[in-house]
Amino acid sequence: MDTIRILMLLSLFLQTILAFFGDRRKYATGFWLRFVVWLAYMSADWVATFSLGFLACSQANSANPNLIPGFWAPILLLHLGGPETITAYSLADNELWRRHLLELVIQAGVAFYVLFKLWSKNTVIFVAIPIFVSGIIKYGERIWAFTFPSLEDFGEEDISSGSSRAYEVRNVREARRLFRAFKMLSTNTLVFDCDQTETYEWVSRKHAEETFQLIEIELGFLYDRLYSKVTEISWPRVILHSITCLSSISALIFFSIMTTSKNVYSKHDTMISYLLLVGAVLLDCHSFTVLLLSDWAVIWKRKRWSRSMGQHLLTSAPSNKPVKELRKQYFAWELNSHRRVEVSNALKELIFKQVMGKRSGHDPHTSGFNVLELLAERGVELLRRKGCFDELGWSVAGVEFTQSLLIWHVATLLCYIADLRNIGFSKERNCVMSSRSLSNYMLYLLVYRPAMLATELPGTRYAETTSHLGRLLSRKTKERMEGNCTLDEVDALSVQEVDAFFYELLRSPPTMLQTIEEEDKGEKSALLDGCRLAMSLQSLGTGNGWSNGKKWEMISEVWVEMLVYAATRCGWKEHADALAGGGELLTHVRLLMAHLGLSKQCLPEVASKQLADQSV
Structure with a gap:
């Protein structure tokens, strides 16, 4: 019987994690928080279901005076209803509402069977029935929430203002x-x-x-x-939440009265029962509070997304080993940490x-x-308006989007390295910072969230570009690097080595461009074209009389064009x-x-x- 006690406490612990951390995914990008939420989400239903079946079997021995409290079964039904802050971990979960409906029928039947076995113990029934009713309501609400994303209408309910902050309202x-x-x-x-x-x-x-x-x-x-589950504010929902809260409180009161007058349970089971009932009351109160303090009800300052964007440099070269299917489904990022900057x-x-x-x-x-x-459009009309389409148009017109993205990323990096040597260059200028952050952000999407760019084989061009760069920086060990250059070998590259390589390119462009072309090997690498584009961008100041600021303004606008283009292509x-x-x-x-x-x-x-x- 120690097993069921451990499982009951574990189920309560998992519900607590989901209740307090389930909605933080809205703005949290940290791996460990999201991993803990995922693990709790995947384990919670399994633990509650297994415990419910275990309890049903234990009720066969009804003559045992130290029988584990049967009202633990309805508490597990309450746990299966889940907290207010999370119903689905991914969109795929919402498509399983029919399976959850069947599970509700089965689990409610099991819980009712346990209650039927306890019908002769009238005192316990006063504890079990309120919890049973609350569990049915919460589980039904969860299934209702699962069906919503597939409905045609997102709802017609109004927001009721309950705050004095007029601007937020x-x-x-x-x-x-x-x-x-x-x-x-x-x-x-x-x-x-x-x-x-x-x-x-x-x-x-x-x-x-x-x-x-x-x-x-x-x-x-x-x-x-x-x-x-926080999808609307309406009187029926408020009433249902009030019923669940009052049910949990009444069950706790009845159990206190029962144990005061006559307690047939062991000391450990009594303590666990109190913990489960108090936990149910607190979780219900927390759910009610979450509902009433949501944007659907009242207005208050809160963080609604991370307000940051991922950053990835071609020269960062983190490990990009294939991600296992499980991680692909539930974690759209690599375990390697990537830098993020504020938008x-x-x-x-x-x-x-x-x-x-x-x-x-x-x-x-x-x-x-x-x-x-x-x-x-992704830059063609912009370059025409700027009067530099003849020099730069080839990088955006007739070039596959991923290739164009990599070309401009290399060119932006090279221009930045080149301008750092110029006296009076301010890397803190808005156009420079926007260009750099958007360039790194788009590459981050390509590497970590390729599905959002909706391109064919997005990783191929990136892998071949990094391999191309790896060969150029490892010429002394060319024999080992010949053939297919693995990304593991590129991992060893340091930012200092890459900067030194690009500085050498800036000192002697014709020689270095020829060297880069020799190492191209006819692949889909964007390195050579990126360097050529960088040379063209740098020549705008001499051939076209552009100021450095005007050049960076144009670069930033091109990156916005790419961002806009990618946004519309993403499903x-x-x-x-x-x-x-x-x-x-x-x-x-x-x-x-x-x-x-x-x-x-x-x-x-x-x-x-x-x-x-x-x-x-």
Whole structure:
């Protein structure tokens, strides 16, 4: 019987972890926190189910006066209902609601069987029945939450303001209006349910920071709908939560009265029972508090996503060994730590300004408006407006997106290294910092979240580029490196060696470019083209008379174009998956564009006709 006692305490411990840490995935990117939540999520149902079956078997020996308390079974049913802060770990879990419904029927039947065996012990029944009712409510609520992401309508409930912070109230109300403007027909299809002129008017009148705050709140609503039970505030939900809280409290009171008058259980079982009942009361109170303090109810300052973006340099070369299927499914990142930087206000301003510029010059209700052409842009029109398409256009036109991304990453890094030697160069300038952070962020997506870039074999070009660089830096051991250069060998490269290599390139471009070309071996490496692009960018100051600041402004704008292009190519399922990993800047940009009418789903008449014409 010691086994069941341990399992009961373990089940309560797992529920506590999920209750207090389940919703932190919304903004946490740390591996260990997410691993603990994943482990608790995967173990909680199994432990509760196994314990329930164990208890059912133990009730066969009803003559034992020291029988383990039968009301532990309904407590396990309560645990199977899960906490308020997490219902699904990934989107795939939401598709299993029918299986959970069947499990509810089976587990409720087992718990009822245990109660039936205890029917003669009238005192215990007064403890068990309230917990049983609470367990049915919580498990049913969990199944209801599982079915929501597959429904066509995201809901019509209103937000009730309960805070004096007028600014926050206004933001949440406006974000709620935006949130109600779209429907998710499936996990990868999102369409809009109102005229995009209306949402465009809402967003276009705001500043960049305020707009990103609205989108942050809006995506917080989406996260709650997909991954937690906090999906709406309504009187039925408040009543149900009140019933569960009162049921747990009444069960605790009845058990206290029972043990005071006559206690048939052992001292250890009595202590464990008190711990389980008190734990149930506290978890119910916590769930009620989470519901009432959510963005759906009242407004208060909180962190709704990580507000940071991953950074990865071609020269960082972390280990990129194949990830096992389990880690691929539940962890979209490598175990290697990667650096993260804050998404600055300056970067938000740059993105907002550029996206607004892309949209404001076009009227979606005119026949000349082609949303697909706008979404396909990734720098061509920008370079034409800057008057440098002839020199640089080859790097964005007619080049596969992943290759273009790597070319510009190499060029941005090389330009940065070159300009560091110039007196008066400020690496803290907004355009320089935005260029560097976006360059590293896009490479981070390519390496750690390739599904979000929706490109074919995204890792191939990156692997061959790093291998190419590895051969160049290991010429003394060329015999060992010939053939297929493994990424493990590239891992040994240091940033100092790479910087030294690029400094040598800057001192003698023709010689080094020839050396790089000799080591290319006809692969899909972007290193040579990246170096050539860097030389062209550096020559803008001499041949075209550009200032260094103008050059970096253009580089930053090209990276925003690539960010926007990638955001529209990423499916909504991948964006939704990213919400459970701390959130991605790419998702915020995608929703910003959608609200401004820059989305295939935004213009049902025009976009549908264009899509139909393209498919012919």
